[in-house]
Amino acid sequence: MKALLIVAHGSRREESNVEVRKIATQLRQCSTDQYHIVRAAFLELADPLIPEGIKQCIDDGATSVIVLPYFLNSGRHVVEDIPRIVAQTRQGYPGIEIGVAPHLGASALMMDLLIATANTSR
Amino acid sequence: MKALLIVAHGSRREESNVEVRKIATQLRQCSTDQYHIVRAAFLELADPLIPEGIKQCIDDGATSVIVLPYFLNSGRHVVEDIPRIVAQTRQGYPGIEIGVAPHLGASALMMDLLIATANTSR
Numbered sequence: 001m002k003a004l005l006i007v008a009h010g011s012r013r014e015e016s017n018v019e020v021r022k023i024a025t026q027l028r029q030c031s032t033d034q035y036h037i038v039r040a041a042f043l044e045l046a047d048p049l050i051p052e053g054i055k056q057c058i059d060d061g062a063t064s065v066i067v068l069p070y071f072l073n074s075g076r077h078v079v080e081d082i083p084r085i086v087a088q089t090r091q092g093y094p095g096i097e098i099g100v101a102p103h104l105g106a107s108a109l110m111m112d113l114l115i116a117t118a119n120t121s122r
Numbered sequence: 123m124k125a126l127l128i129v130a131h132g133s134r135r136e137e138s139n140v141e142v143r144k145i146a147t148q149l150r151q152c153s154t155d156q157y158h159i160v161r162a163a164f165l166e167l168a169d170p171l172i173p174e175g176i177k178q179c180i181d182d183g184a185t186s187v188i189v190l191p192y193f194l195n196s197g198r199h200v201v202e203d204i205p206r207i208v209a210q211t212r213q214g215y216p217g218i219e220i221g222v223a224p225h226l227g228a229s230a231l232m233m234d235l236l237i238a239t240a241n242t243s244r
Contacts, residue, residue: 023236034240072130104235104239
């Protein structure tokens, strides 16, 4: 069973954290064929943190987890912090495949998203 | 002539600002039919700032400018700061249409982008 864990930075502004959790909920509803479990986690400032988010996926029955950094830029958080935390957490689950996806800004689809969003300007 | 101005937060880490400018360049190459001018600007910490970015588009010949917030969450920057700065700048250019697009996290295409990015995990 495949799980997708969306990892955002986490904000002191709780509405921002709620938005990220809502995106996980929406994604769960529209990608059940590819990812049976979709959850959100945070690098800091909000719950659950990444290790707890991974644990929740595994408790739900995941046999593989893809950690998806919900970041537009490849800063230190994307390049160093998230991979390091995932690598540490992975040691606790030897039977489970835990991967890290590129950050969103790296996707070719980003161009389509930018144009589509611009076309809905108000 | 339509212009698209991608507005990111701006970072003390210059590589992040360079990434945003690269996205504007990529977008310019793939959307010439819809937006003849594509530029990047920043809310703070990097150049050009939003008013200067709008001015550059108009100097390039733009008769309409869409400001696209390159943000995942609808925080204060998206809800208050960017619309306020755009509204102030708009007063200096009465003949030019200057709109603000929703932030990226609001787009329905975001779900496709998330799944596509997850599928390229390493």
